[in-house]
Amino acid sequence: MARTRTLPLGLALAGICLLAAVSGGPLAQSEPIYDYLLRNGHVIDPAGGRNGRMDIAIAGDRVVRFGTGLPAQHAKQVIDLSAYYVTPGLIDLHAYVNSQAVFRDGDPRTDWRNVNPDHNALRHGVTTVVDGGSTGWRNFESFKTLVIDQSRVRVLAFLNIVGAGMLEGQGQADPADLRVDDAVQMARRHTETIVGIRSPHLRGAGREGLNRSLQAAESIKGPALVEYQEDAGFEYRELVLGRLRAGDLVTHTFGPGTPVLDADGALNDTLKLARDRGVLFDLGHGTQGFWFRLAVPAVRAGFLPDTLSTAMDKTSLLLPRADLMTTLSKFLNMGVPVEELVDRVTARPARALKRPELGTLREGGLADLAVIEIQQGQFGFLDAGLARLRGDRNMRAVMTMREGRIVWDSEGLSRPDWSQAGSYTNYR
Amino acid sequence: MKGAKLHYLGSGLSAIGLVMALAVPAARAQEPAYDLLLTGGHVIDPANEIDGVRDVAVRDGKIVRVAAGISPQAARRTVDVKGLYVVPGLVDIHSHHYGYSGALFPDDTALPAGTTTVVDAGGPGWRNFEDYQKKILRRAKTRVLTFINSVGLGMGGEESDVNDMDPRATADKILAFPDLIVGVKNAHFGGSGWVSVERAVEAGRLANKPVILDNSILSWTGRDTRTKVLEKMRPGDIHTHFYNDRHVEILDRRTDKVQPYMHEARKRGVIFDLGHGGGSFLWPVADRAMAQGFPPDTISTDLHAGSIMSTQSDMPNAMSKLLLLGMPLRETIHRATVTPARTINRLPEIGTLGEGRTADVAVLQMQEGVFSFHDALNKKRLGTRRLLNVLTVRAGEIVYDRDGLAFPNWDAPGAYGRTR
Numbered sequence: 001m002a003r004t005r006t007l008p009l010g011l012a013l014a015g016i017c018l019l020a021a022v023s024g025g026p027l028a029q030s031e032p033i034y035d036y037l038l039r040n041g042h043v044i045d046p047a048g049g050r051n052g053r054m055d056i057a058i059a060g061d062r063v064v065r066f067g068t069g070l071p072a073q074h075a076k077q078v079i080d081l082s083a084y085y086v087t088p089g090l091i092d093l094h095a096y097v098n099s100q101a102v103f104r105d106g107d108p109r110t111d112w113r114n115v116n117p118d119h120n121a122l123r124h125g126v127t128t129v130v131d132g133g134s135t136g137w138r139n140f141e142s143f144k145t146l147v148i149d150q151s152r153v154r155v156l157a158f159l160n161i162v163g164a165g166m167l168e169g170q171g172q173a174d175p176a177d178l179r180v181d182d183a184v185q186m187a188r189r190h191t192e193t194i195v196g197i198r199s200p201h202l203r204g205a206g207r208e209g210l211n212r213s214l215q216a217a218e219s220i221k222g223p224a225l226v227e228y229q230e231d232a233g234f235e236y237r238e239l240v241l242g243r244l245r246a247g248d249l250v251t252h253t254f255g256p257g258t259p260v261l262d263a264d265g266a267l268n269d270t271l272k273l274a275r276d277r278g279v280l281f282d283l284g285h286g287t288q289g290f291w292f293r294l295a296v297p298a299v300r301a302g303f304l305p306d307t308l309s310t311a312m313d314k315t316s317l318l319l320p321r322a323d324l325m326t327t328l329s330k331f332l333n334m335g336v337p338v339e340e341l342v343d344r345v346t347a348r349p350a351r352a353l354k355r356p357e358l359g360t361l362r363e364g365g366l367a368d369l370a371v372i373e374i375q376q377g378q379f380g381f382l383d384a385g386l387a388r389l390r391g392d393r394n395m396r397a398v399m400t401m402r403e404g405r406i407v408w409d410s411e412g413l414s415r416p417d418w419s420q421a422g423s424y425t426n427y428r
Numbered sequence: 429m430k431g432a433k434l435h436y437l438g439s440g441l442s443a444i445g446l447v448m449a450l451a452v453p454a455a456r457a458q459e460p461a462y463d464l465l466l467t468g469g470h471v472i473d474p475a476n477e478i479d480g481v482r483d484v485a486v487r488d489g490k491i492v493r494v495a496a497g498i499s500p501q502a503a504r505r506t507v508d509v510k511g512l513y514v515v516p517g518l519v520d521i522h523s524h525h526y527g528y529s530g531a532l533f534p535d536d537t538a539l540p541a542g543t544t545t546v547v548d549a550g551g552p553g554w555r556n557f558e559d560y561q562k563k564i565l566r567r568a569k570t571r572v573l574t575f576i577n578s579v580g581l582g583m584g585g586e587e588s589d590v591n592d593m594d595p596r597a598t599a600d601k602i603l604a605f606p607d608l609i610v611g612v613k614n615a616h617f618g619g620s621g622w623v624s625v626e627r628a629v630e631a632g633r634l635a636n637k638p639v640i641l642d643n644s645i646l647s648w649t650g651r652d653t654r655t656k657v658l659e660k661m662r663p664g665d666i667h668t669h670f671y672n673d674r675h676v677e678i679l680d681r682r683t684d685k686v687q688p689y690m691h692e693a694r695k696r697g698v699i700f701d702l703g704h705g706g707g708s709f710l711w712p713v714a715d716r717a718m719a720q721g722f723p724p725d726t727i728s729t730d731l732h733a734g735s736i737m738s739t740q741s742d743m744p745n746a747m748s749k750l751l752l753l754g755m756p757l758r759e760t761i762h763r764a765t766v767t768p769a770r771t772i773n774r775l776p777e778i779g780t781l782g783e784g785r786t787a788d789v790a791v792l793q794m795q796e797g798v799f800s801f802h803d804a805l806n807k808k809r810l811g812t813r814r815l816l817n818v819l820t821v822r823a824g825e826i827v828y829d830r831d832g833l834a835f836p837n838w839d840a841p842g843a844y845g846r847t848r
Contacts (some may be wrong), residue, residue, distance in 0.1 A: 026783075099533075103456070109692060112533075112563075112567055115533075115536060116533075116536065116733060118737070119532075119537075119733060119736045119737055120536075122737065123737070124735075150529065152839075185726065240664065263654060290841075291844065292838035293838055293839075293844055296838070296839075314533065314535060316537060317536065317540075318535065318540065318827060318828050319826075319827070319828065319829060320832070321830065364667030379831060380830075380831035380832040380833065381831075381832060382829065382832040382835055383838060385838075385844045386832075386835050387832075387835060387836055387837065387838035387840070387844060388832030388835050388836065388837050388838060389832075389837075389838055390837070395835055407737060408737060409802075410740065410800070411799075411800045412800030412801075412802055412810075413800075413802070414804060414805060414809070415806050415807075415808040416807055417807065417808055417809065417810070418711035418803065418809050419808035419809075421805075421807045422808070423712065424710070424711055424805055425673055425710070425712075426672055426673045426674045426707065426708075426710065426805065427673065427674055
């Protein structure tokens with residue numbers, strides 16, 4: 001009580017107004033206004049136009065204030081982030097997270113390579129992960145019930161145009177299973193979650209697979225996430241210059257299936273022309289999407305994918321480590337500035353998904369954010385071809401906040417020291 | 429932490445130029461003697477009393493030689509691990525891979541941590557063991573062994589259901605899968621009295637295997653640690669969640685002394701397992717017990733979807749915490765390899781780098797800096813050393829390689845693509 005009285009009137013009033021706005025009711029003056037005051041981090045929020053040191057105040061599940069020198073006594077807890085970058089919660093636009101598939105009854109063909117969304121996203125600063133089409137209209141709802149609704153990370157999804165999505169042991173595409181109407185119907189039933197349509201990953205789907213994906217995507221006014229396949233019956237050039245619409249995403253950008261470079265090693269004009277048309281390039285690292293041999297020359301020539309995503313699955317998380325922080329570290333060591341990287345995992349994927357409320361920090365918005373450290377040292381990074389890039393910097397997420405809760409805190413920034421905690425016990 | 433001196437790779441990278449012996453000349457008259465050679469690392473192999481710089485050679489998935497100065501010419505692939513510790517693949521005898529929503533697929537979290545053997549602690553029971561085998565065991569690269577639950581449906585069933593605790597059926601399942609099942613788990617029993625413990629021990633007796641127990645010691649259960657560890661458990665049986673204070677009464681609450689019956693139980697041969705997890709490591713308990721010379725016999729994680737986010741306690745993290753409490757490095761390795769392997773009666777088949785053994789290897793880095801380690805009640809303790817796994821070999825195959833030590837530079841000439 002005494003402390004709040006000593007505040008300059010204007011500040012106190014501002015704070016009170018803010019809290020009133022947040023809680024929608026009157027409040028006792030003696031109570032701290034903020035749950036957390038994140039102090040003095042270097043905030044990079046491209047969509048919000050922020051790039052510099054500032055404090056961020058969190059109350060409940062919301063960001064309530066940006067500022068400098070926000071008073072500590074207004075917060076239940078002050079966390080000094082001077083050593084770190086602070087970004088909006090990152091968006092991994094393409095990953096495989098139908099993790100319960102491995103435990104599901106009866107169907108030996110479930111794609112068990114999917115990974116747990118929570119710990120594989122939140123530990124890397126990712127607060128929104130988008131499934132790249134592990135399920136289609138036949139099995140999306142079990143994915144929703146078993147995984148999406150149980151996860152702390154926000155899980156969105158591209159719906160596979162293949163009815164059963166991606167199942168282990170699937171062979172050729174069955175044209176009868178690529179059903180536009182059923183996919184559209186399912187997507188309309190789950191507009192909160194389904195953001196677009198995934199083209200068939202199956203061999204032999206050909207033109208028809210692509211046609212139907214684009215048709216379904218058009219119907220729901222969402223993007224298609226498309227993977228080029230050499231046996232599709234047409235050239236990459238036709239795909240990105242003739243078929244894809246502005247806003248569609250073509251993935252595995254720096255993988256061997258993409259004609260990134262000309263024979264003379266220069267950047268292929270096709271990529272530039274496609275970008276001019278509004279086609280978006282998604283990294284989709286995984287085991288298929290990222291060779292340094294293609295990426296290093298392309299980045300040197302000024303070409304970066306629009307969205308940097310992991311396409312992570314069980315294989316690529318172990319070798320070559322396709323988690324998002326490691327993926328970003330690879331680009332950092334290729335010379336890409338950190339602001340560019342953050343843009344491609346926040347603002348740009350949010351736009352691509354037509355979810356502008358994601359990937360940015362604003363007063364009154366949900367408090368999803370990442371605290372990132374750039375370590376100096378000697379590091380090595382593998383690509384999807386299992387070749388190494390040496391580097392001297394490594395990015396990692398030291399803290400992740402999801403809807404105002406600290407869900408990852410590797411350095412104990414928010415935790416009290418045991419020696420000051422008094423006697424404590426597990427007994428409840 | 430930012431500004432901390434992190435000796436990433438130590439001198440490892442500087443010598444990487446030497447490592448690129450990947451391409452085998454086509455005209456080579458003779459097959460190389462080894463598939464994989466780890467050179468220059470500090471080998472700690474407690475079972476074989478090795479603690480010094482050695483090279484480790486692997487062929488056909490087995491360790492074939494551990495010696496100083498093995499020629500890289502003799503190997504198809506050489507990895508320079510100078511400045512790093514080379515230890516037997518870690519053995520985690522308490523983890524969760526089946527039967528409830530917190531279960532993790534073994535490879536996802538074990539292999540990056542240098543853990544090459546996990547023992548699922550009670551996920552399946554005798555009724556659903558085959559389902560677990562089909563979904564988890566057959567798909568995992570990690571060696572997965574099992575403490576079968578004394579309840580027929582395991583953790584997927586009702587663990588307080590006395591009617592589903594059939595010692596004979598449990599023992600029969602163990603005897604049917606002697607290579608996969610190493611003992612019996614009983615845990616999360618919500619009833620009172622000793623019936624769950626007694627039936628688990630009975631199953632263990634029928635199959636001649638150890639049991640691993642957690643247990644609530646709240647007063648209304650009618651159970652107490654003293655009776656349990658001195659009268660109910662057999663030598664070789666395992667009490668887990670050791671540095672908890674609600675599963676086991678390790679400290680006298682008034683004097684903070686380790687209870688005399690704990691010393692007595694240890695003398696009887698009862699094994700005390702860390703079972704860190706999200707709820708079973710408290711700094712005050714661990715600190716006092718360690719100060720009084722009462723370490724856990726086996727270091728294990730109880731890793732699940734919650735604890736990986738909160739206490740972050742995989743094997744290297746749990747080992748780092750014990751280092752912080754004064755346990756020497758060699759002893760942490762011992763208690764993360766030899767002791768757990770012996771406890772499940774698998775020594776020396778696993779837990780050593782002995783010649784002829786399956787080539788399960790972890791390459792660990794000791795980082796120096798300031799690091800935060802978290803206990804079950806979200807309290808931190810800062811330490812100056814942290815063990816991290818950087819490279820994992822399972823049955824001779826490189827399955828995790830944080831820094832790409834074993835692979836060529838991207839701009840090196842030659843074929844490109846997944847080379848495993």
